[in-house]
Amino acid sequence: MLPARLQLALIALTLCAVAAVAGVLLAQRTHLENTSSLQLTNGWAGAQRPDHQPVPAFTLRDQDGKTVTSASLRGKPVVFAFIYSTCRDTCPAQVQTIRGALDDFPGSADKVRVIGISVDPANDTPKRAQSFLLKQQMTGRMQFLLGSRAQLKPVWDAFAIQPQSKALEHSAHTVLADADGVQRVGFPFDHLTGEGLVHDLERLAP
Structure with a gap:
């Protein structure tokens, strides 16, 4: 069985990784939402x-x-x-x-x-x-x-x-x-x- 201190470190690393992935997904979602809200003509916003x-x-x-x-x-x-x-x-x-x-x-x-x-x-x-x-x-x-x-x-x-x-x-x-x-x-x-x-x-x- 892993020592308690090592278990806590592994849990902390896992939480950091989950937070990083969530941040990337949120940024991608926000970008897609901003793009989808634009009124495009032939692919251009202008x-x-x-x-x-x-x-x-x-x-x-x-x-x-x-x-x-x-x-x-x-x-x-x-x-x-x-x-x-x-x-x-x-x-x-x-x-x-x-x-x-x-x-x-x-x-x-x-x-x-x-x-x-x-x-x-x-x-x-x-x-x-x-x-x-x-x-x-x-x-x-x-x-x-x-x-x-x-x-x-x-x-x-x-x-x-x-x-x-x-x-x-x-x-x-x-x-x-x-x-x-x-x-x-x-x-x-x-x-x-x-x-x-x-x-x-x-x-x-x-």
Whole structure:
């Protein structure tokens, strides 16, 4: 007969193993429940973009003055968010949803690029862009691209984005492009969820 101390140790190990298995099963169940609750169209949570619509060619600078081109983004899926640095409601909420999706997407730092594109060039300065990213805890996880209206307008047009103005609120869209630089799906602000983003990112960067 095993000593009492050894019996207790074996019981403790068994309970730990059972708890670990239960945790894995619960996580799998939660993932399946989240996925099943999504309204999918052709397997996508987001709205499909026009077929073969490319990311437009551009050369812009980010909040730190680093040059970013559309060609330099090839090779990984890209999350494009159209934002401005002085926004107090939709943009912070949009970026926090993206941040949450990255936290829930294993290996996102190596698999996905996140790019914010200014929709208010008159007021988006490098300092304000840096402050925005810091406040949203996205420094190092997201680049905020800036430029003149003339530089940004072709990008807005290619993504069908309305920029910010005194008369009109900007299009707070999030667009996912694949590793080949093709726009695949988009999320209007009122349809953007972390679960939806993770689902579609898993399709683009399994």
